[in-house]
Amino acid sequence: MRVVVIGGGVIGLTSAYQLVRDGAEVTLIDARETGRGASEVNAGWVCPAESGPVPAPGMISQALRWMLRRDSPLYVRPSLDPSFLRFMLAMARHCNRSDYRAGMQALMHLSEGTMEQLDAYREDGLVFEMHADGLLLTFLSEAKLEGHLVDIDLAESAGLEPEVLRGSAVREREPALAGEVHGGVYYPHERHLDPVALGRALRDRCAALGVALLEGTPLEEVEREGSHVRAIRCGQERLEADAFLLAAGAWSGPLAKAFGGNLLVRPGKGYSLDLPSLELRQPIYLTEAKVAVTPLDGRLRLAGTMEFGPLDERVDPARTAAIGRAPSSFLRGWQVPAEPELGAGLRPMSPDGLPLVGRLGDLENAYVSTGHAMLGLTLAPSSAAAISGLIVRGEQSAALAPFAPDRFGR
Numbered sequence: 001m002r003v004v005v006i007g008g009g010v011i012g013l014t015s016a017y018q019l020v021r022d023g024a025e026v027t028l029i030d031a032r033e034t035g036r037g038a039s040e041v042n043a044g045w046v047c048p049a050e051s052g053p054v055p056a057p058g059m060i061s062q063a064l065r066w067m068l069r070r071d072s073p074l075y076v077r078p079s080l081d082p083s084f085l086r087f088m089l090a091m092a093r094h095c096n097r098s099d100y101r102a103g104m105q106a107l108m109h110l111s112e113g114t115m116e117q118l119d120a121y122r123e124d125g126l127v128f129e130m131h132a133d134g135l136l137l138t139f140l141s142e143a144k145l146e147g148h149l150v151d152i153d154l155a156e157s158a159g160l161e162p163e164v165l166r167g168s169a170v171r172e173r174e175p176a177l178a179g180e181v182h183g184g185v186y187y188p189h190e191r192h193l194d195p196v197a198l199g200r201a202l203r204d205r206c207a208a209l210g211v212a213l214l215e216g217t218p219l220e221e222v223e224r225e226g227s228h229v230r231a232i233r234c235g236q237e238r239l240e241a242d243a244f245l246l247a248a249g250a251w252s253g254p255l256a257k258a259f260g261g262n263l264l265v266r267p268g269k270g271y272s273l274d275l276p277s278l279e280l281r282q283p284i285y286l287t288e289a290k291v292a293v294t295p296l297d298g299r300l301r302l303a304g305t306m307e308f309g310p311l312d313e314r315v316d317p318a319r320t321a322a323i324g325r326a327p328s329s330f331l332r333g334w335q336v337p338a339e340p341e342l343g344a345g346l347r348p349m350s351p352d353g354l355p356l357v358g359r360l361g362d363l364e365n366a367y368v369s370t371g372h373a374m375l376g377l378t379l380a381p382s383s384a385a386a387i388s389g390l391i392v393r394g395e396q397s398a399a400l401a402p403f404a405p406d407r408f409g410r
Helices: 010-021 059-066 082-093 097-110 114-123 142-149 152-157 168-173 195-208 249-259 317-329 376-393 398-403
Strands: 002-006 025-029 074-076 135-139 163-166 183-187 191-193 212-214 221-225 228-234 237-240 243-246 266-276 284-286 291-296 299-308 341-349 356-359 366-370
Touching: 002 010, 010 025, 010 195, 010 243, 010 366, 010 376, 025 237, 059 074, 097 152, 097 376, 097 398, 114 191, 114 195, 114 376, 135 142, 135 168, 142 163, 142 183, 163 168, 168 183, 191 195, 195 212, 221 249, 243 249, 243 376, 249 266, 249 341, 249 366, 266 317, 284 317, 291 317, 299 317, 356 376, 356 398, 366 376, 376 398
Parallel strands: 002 025, 002 243, 025 212, 074 299, 135 284, 243 366
Antiparallel strands: 135 183, 163 183, 221 228, 228 237, 266 299, 266 341, 284 291, 291 299, 356 366
């Protein structure tokens, strides 16, 4: 079976890797180099315990309070574009407790087996930095901590063993925390890794396994015959295949139109700052600031913000400066970084905060895997296994039921 994968981020790379391991002959194309965009600037967390969808109770009121602050953790860039307004209104409808809990349960179910799959990657020869130090959520206020505990039963029922820490107990877990931190929740089974190293390892292993990698090759045209895709054109290349997988992240929405499909996927921009190393026992989430702090070998990464707007990867200095200031209230002796290494990436967002994984529209041999929001690393291995099973063997995984691409209509 010949399969063309469109998109070389972590979703596309893991999908290509799984497909070739499952016996397919794979070609992967990307409009630029593989591993770019959101895949290279994320926090590096593999965190099933923190896999709640972005639309959540209280999100609308919080967004309204932050609307006039360019440096706020959540920012909606004003637009009168009808498609943008429809998307944001659809997202608002999912900002309720019922949808949030159902979404989190579906996401945790999809992520089952992720840690084992990452271990299998390394056993297959992929070399990348990965740590199993858990994850610590920190809270400045009792109200924020108690608000988080409302849904902690979901993590408990999934066997993720959260540990609630109050007062001095949270500083015993992480001595670098300042006295202003009221408490925290520690998840012992979470991991973190270097996303750039993982992307490089996946690319190299795919190449070694025979995947044809066509970089700097944007999709330009799709040749259809009724409900069947015959080929795609990209630059000077015409690629025929038995199946086509669209896994282009935030660009999947526009590219789906070339297939005659309609995907409700829009970009949510996030930023990263790489700094000199800081000794921490585990990654930390600064809850009120909505900033992730990740210790990696030789450097510290700060990542955060959610900015809804167009397909625009430009760095906004006001927003990166806010991320750099964020740890001041959480970490003792924090010095605002003078010249960090900055990055921006566009996360693929859906109205309900859940991925779109499955068949693309009414096409019999085209598929999609996108919309993973801030959970690309957490969900990539399991999404790849599920979509490869569907493409190669026709297996419809029960875990994919909540993520049907046509659930918003065609």
